[in-house]
Amino acid sequence: MTNTTSVSKTLNVFLWIAQWLLAITLLWAATMKLSKSAGELAAMWPWTAAHPVLVKVTGIIDLLAASGLVLPLLLRIRPQLTLLAAYGVMALMLSACIFHIMRGEAPAIGFNVxxxxxxxxxxxxxxR
Incomplete structure (x- = not known):
């Protein structure tokens, strides 16, 4: 086995770990946003009280992103969608950072980063 092959296999393992961790995180966020009451969400995330529609929209986006990060490659159906899902998550997190900074919540963006x-x-x- 050449060094390039072992690097590729190692990279692939780390990518799968990252994809699953991120998908599980996004699935958790989607579950919270779509199943909790407005009061429960406001206790966890104060910004949600003023933006109930945004909470539901981002919950749906989180669910789609979680699916897109693992299912296309796992099922070997249009695997390029995984790349697009990753780009979408990057855009979502950038938007979340901007949203929180505009609300004066800059210390809260660490998770998004x-x-x-x-x-x-x-x-x-x-x-690659």
Whole structure:
């Protein structure tokens, strides 16, 4: 086995780990946003009280992104959709950062930055 092959296999393993971790995180967020009451969400995330429609829309986007990160490659049906899902997550996290900064909640964007960075890693690795 050449060094290039072992690097490719190792990279693929790390990409799958990143994809599953990110998909599980997004699935959790979607479940929270789509199943919790407005009061429960406001207790967790204060911004949700003023933006109930945005909460539901982002919940649906989170669910679609989670599916897009793993299902296309897992099922080997249009695997390029995984790359597009990673780009979509990057755009979503950038939007979330801007949203929170505009509301004066800049210290709250750390999670969004980390999720965006993981999505960027997936996009970089799956583009290769």
């Amino acid at each position: 980390v999720v965006g960075a993981i999505a960027a890693f997936i996009a970089w690795g799956r583009r």
